[in-house]
Amino acid sequence: MNGSGTVGVAVVGAGTISNQYLANLTSFPDLEVQIVADMFEEKAAEQAEKYGVPNSGGLQDALQSPEVEIIVNLTVPAAHADVSMAALDAGKHVWTEKPFALDRASGQALLAKAAATGLRIGGTPDTFLGAGLQTARRMIERGDIGVPLTGLTLLELPGVPQPPQTRRRGCAHHLARTSASPSPALQRRPRDSRVRRSQPPRSQSPRRSSDPAPT
Numbered sequence: 001m002n003g004s005g006t007v008g009v010a011v012v013g014a015g016t017i018s019n020q021y022l023a024n025l026t027s028f029p030d031l032e033v034q035i036v037a038d039m040f041e042e043k044a045a046e047q048a049e050k051y052g053v054p055n056s057g058g059l060q061d062a063l064q065s066p067e068v069e070i071i072v073n074l075t076v077p078a079a080h081a082d083v084s085m086a087a088l089d090a091g092k093h094v095w096t097e098k099p100f101a102l103d104r105a106s107g108q109a110l111l112a113k114a115a116a117t118g119l120r121i122g123g124t125p126d127t128f129l130g131a132g133l134q135t136a137r138r139m140i141e142r143g144d145i146g147v148p149l150t151g152l153t154l155l156e157l158p159g160v161p162q163p164p165q166t167r168r169r170g171c172a173h174h175l176a177r178t179s180a181s182p183s184p185a186l187q188r189r190p191r192d193s194r195v196r197r198s199q200p201p202r203s204q205s206p207r208r209s210s211d212p213a214p215t
């Protein structure tokens with residue numbers, strides 16, 4: 001955070017989402033994950049070993065580590081505010097998973113504490129608070145592209161609604177891939193059944209130009 005060398009990070013909360021975080025954090029050249037911590041220290045040790053992090057332990061181990069500058073709070077929502085406040089009390093910057101806090105007062109207390117101590121606190125969602133958009137914002141503020149004259153916003157949605165047939169096939173296909181023995185009712189129908197219905201019988205003669213157009 002002082003601009004020289006790598007920044008030491010502690011991951012607190014060694015649950016499901018820590019896999020994603022640890023895979024990413026351990027790949028960034030400017031960060032050094034120093035410790036994984038959890039209230040269940042064996043979980044922390046497991047994750048530390050899996051991602052090549054040198055230390056593991058409980059929250060206090062992370063807070064007392066002099067190499068750690070940022071606490072990445074991946075605990076359960078009910079613990080977010082307490083863990084973040086403990087981190088600020090220990091003089092660490094904080095990145096927290098959502099929710100920032102469970103109530104407004106706790107959230108405001110965290111912001112006030114960070115402001116008073118000169119520490120930074122931030123959190124998910126990492127879409128608009130993440131590296132892509134924040135880098136773009138920084139470049140604009142720095143004047144790298146001059147004064148922007150227009151802007152473009154893109155919103156990504158799941159896609160165009162599919163016809164019911166496609167949805168049924170997708171569902172059965174998904175179950176077939178994710179379940180060892182999908183319900184027979186959901187298994188794919190024989191390949192030919194739907195195709196044949198929309199085609200003329202093979203014996204029907206081709207339409208001539210003088211025939212009335214099909215309605």
Ligand SMILES: NC(=O)c1ccc[n+]([C@@H]2O[C@H](COP(=O)([O-])OP(=O)(O)OC[C@H]3O[C@@H](n4cnc5c(N)ncnc54)[C@H](O)[C@@H]3O)[C@@H](O)[C@H]2O)c1
Nearest residue numbers: 013014015016017018038039040074075076077079097098
């Ligand atoms: N799992 C996801 O896909 C996902 C996606 C986005 C956001 N999140 C958020 O990430 C956070 C963690 O989610 P998760 O799915 O990894 O949860 P999880 O329950 O799998 O893991 C949470 C871990 O935090 C530990 N923990 C709880 N309180 C603690 C405390 N006071 N001190 C130290 N360790 C403590 C638990 O022992 C557990 O190992 C949640 O806030 C969740 O909203 C999760």
